[in-house]
Amino acid sequence: MSYWLLKTEPSSYSIDDLLRDGKAGWSGVRNYQARNFLRDGMKKGDRALIYHSSAEPTAVVGEAEVVREGHPDPTQFDRKDDHYDPDSPADEPRWFQVELKALRKFPHPVTLAEIKAEPDLREMLLIRRGMRLSVQPVTKEQYQAIVRMAR
DNA sequence: GCCAACGTTGGC
DNA sequence: GCCAACGTTGGC
Secondary structure: OOEEEEEEOOOOOOHHHHHHHOEEEOOOOOOHHHHHHHHHHOOOOOEEEEEEOOOOOOEEEEEEEEEEEEEEOHHHHOOOOOOOOOOOOOOOOOOEEEEEEEEEEEEEEEEHHHHHHOHHHOOOHHHOOOOOOOEEEEOHHHHHHHHHHOO
């Protein structure tokens, strides 16, 4: 089993939205490195931390489980969607998503400030300078540390 | 709203 | 292939 961190802006889709929906396609990712993780890296049963970016506070707010592995993101073909990509070939889709099942919202969000202050989490990609990747791997140890901090 | 740190595009 | 211009991300 592998562990991941997924960023989302809560103004567009929040942990509360995911809990309400139960399951959701993690759509709208338009970065090739992140796409590769969605398409090739994430496996059924993997766990993902959900992170709220551009929020107050910016924080890891809950966790989810991968219930369906990479498949084409339908929003790339939807002209009315913000993430419509007219250049993505229908027979060779450019963008992928996984389906997530909400697991829980944390009792206490683990803020970016708390993560930066924790020596054991210094290696997280999240806090590496200039690292904007919206789908990123975390180690089991990092994942478990975040979960402990969220109690 | 600002702007640093990227990633992408396109002319050459 | 180079690289300037442009667009986006995301913390502050």
